[in-house]
Amino acid sequence: MSIPRSILFVTGNKHKLADVTSILGNEFEIKNHSYDLPEIQGSLQDIVTEKCRAAAEIVQGPVLTEDTWLSYDAMNGLPGPYIKWFLNSIGCDGLYHMLDGFPTKDAKAGCTFGYTEGPGKPIHMFDGILHGEVVSPRGDKGFGWNSIFQPNGHEKTYAEMDDDERNACSHRFLAAMKLRDFLQSQI
Amino acid sequence: MSIPRSILFVTGNKHKLADVTSILGNEFEIKNHSYDLPEIQGSLQDIVTEKCRAAAEIVQGPVLTEDTWLSYDAMNGLPGPYIKWFLNSIGCDGLYHMLDGFPTKDAKAGCTFGYTEGPGKPIHMFDGILHGEVVSPRGDKGFGWNSIFQPNGHEKTYAEMDDDERNACSHRFLAAMKLRDFLQSQI
Numbered sequence: 001m002s003i004p005r006s007i008l009f010v011t012g013n014k015h016k017l018a019d020v021t022s023i024l025g026n027e028f029e030i031k032n033h034s035y036d037l038p039e040i041q042g043s044l045q046d047i048v049t050e051k052c053r054a055a056a057e058i059v060q061g062p063v064l065t066e067d068t069w070l071s072y073d074a075m076n077g078l079p080g081p082y083i084k085w086f087l088n089s090i091g092c093d094g095l096y097h098m099l100d101g102f103p104t105k106d107a108k109a110g111c112t113f114g115y116t117e118g119p120g121k122p123i124h125m126f127d128g129i130l131h132g133e134v135v136s137p138r139g140d141k142g143f144g145w146n147s148i149f150q151p152n153g154h155e156k157t158y159a160e161m162d163d164d165e166r167n168a169c170s171h172r173f174l175a176a177m178k179l180r181d182f183l184q185s186q187i
Numbered sequence: 188m189s190i191p192r193s194i195l196f197v198t199g200n201k202h203k204l205a206d207v208t209s210i211l212g213n214e215f216e217i218k219n220h221s222y223d224l225p226e227i228q229g230s231l232q233d234i235v236t237e238k239c240r241a242a243a244e245i246v247q248g249p250v251l252t253e254d255t256w257l258s259y260d261a262m263n264g265l266p267g268p269y270i271k272w273f274l275n276s277i278g279c280d281g282l283y284h285m286l287d288g289f290p291t292k293d294a295k296a297g298c299t300f301g302y303t304e305g306p307g308k309p310i311h312m313f314d315g316i317l318h319g320e321v322v323s324p325r326g327d328k329g330f331g332w333n334s335i336f337q338p339n340g341h342e343k344t345y346a347e348m349d350d351d352e353r354n355a356c357s358h359r360f361l362a363a364m365k366l367r368d369f370l371q372s373q374i
Contacts, residue, residue, distance in 0.1 A: 038227055039227060039228040039229070040225055040226060040227050040228065041226040041227065041228055041269070041272070042226070074277075074281075075273070075276055075277050075281065076276040076277060077276060078272060078273055078276045078277070082228070082269050082272065085228070085265060085269065086262070086265055089262055089263040089264060089265045090261075090262050090263060090265070094261075094262065094289075096288075097288030097289060098285055098288065099288070100287045100288030101283075101284030101285065101286070101287030101288065102281075102284060
């Protein structure tokens with residue numbers, strides 16, 4: 001198995017691209033393309049697998065995909081991978097108030113990369129999970145639901161942190177480190 | 188176009204099968220098979236289309252599929268088609284308390300049938316929508332989230348109604364009536 005020094009990261013989200021470039025850009029050339037990839041309903045593993053498989057079919061070569069999720073402990077893991085639909089529908093304020101009727105605001109922010117060498121090849125997954133709390137929205141940096149997630153041990157939400165500060169602790173950073181270790185071990 | 192007098196309804200849910208048989212069984216022979224069909228994320232129309240298309244590919248003939256959803260007005264339509272994941276994770280009590288932080292409990296119960304004559308043929312959709320309110324769980328009849336949905340103009344939840352009573356007013360009944368009219372017009 002040979003890993004190219006450049007990686008095609010399939011995402012339409014410029015913030016995710018910037019994060020990944022910031023974290024891995026010193027060691028790998030991060031190329032980008034946006035395709036309309038199917039997202040199935042199901043377990044996170046199934047969702048990542050199907051998305052990465054579909055991307056490899058289109059690209060006909062090595063490809064990196066990413067899924068982000070926000071899991072509320074009180075909801076046994078939901079909204080989880082469906083977080084983007086809720087963010088679009090009710091915004092960060094609504095995502096916070098969804099928990100008004102529940103005893104805990106504990107949550108996990110997660111990122112799962114899928115990487116494959118190409119169609120029919122194994123799909124490797126690398127996840128990063130950060131425990132924290134859902135809080136009333138604070139801050140205007142970052143993107144998505146960053147303003148309501150405060151990692152444990154921090155007094156700032158993601159959206160109150162500078163990019164460097166967030167990328168040094170985030171769920172995406174943790175997943176990218178695993179991806180980096182894997183890629184380097186294959187060179 | 189010719190519509191057979193027997194319909195293959197692809198569902199693994201015995202309650203939905205019983206409902207459809209109860210509503211349409213006098214006029215059509217309802218056959219049933221359960222396949223593991225893909226459920227994508229996206230608009231209801233996209234979800235129904237892809238599921239019906241996949242079912243027709245497997246069956247290689249006419250097929251009926253069904254999607255059920257519960258849309259909270261306060262959440263601009265969500266959980267909607269993702270309701271089953273929430274039901275599985277937090278149950279009816281959790282589904283009720285999700286709205287504690289929102290000013291309205293108004294909701295819409297929906298059912299959308301997909302029908303096609305076979306692979307590559309048009310997919311016809313028939314939906315039934317019933318306006319109502321999300322209430323604290325009451326009743327033990329019915330299934331799924333029936334105990335938290337009280338249709339407008341009624342003092343009972345779905346789960347406090349007998350099958351006949353529920354099937355005479357439900358979202359699934361409304362959709363099945365449109366499906367029946369369509370099928371009869373094609374004979």
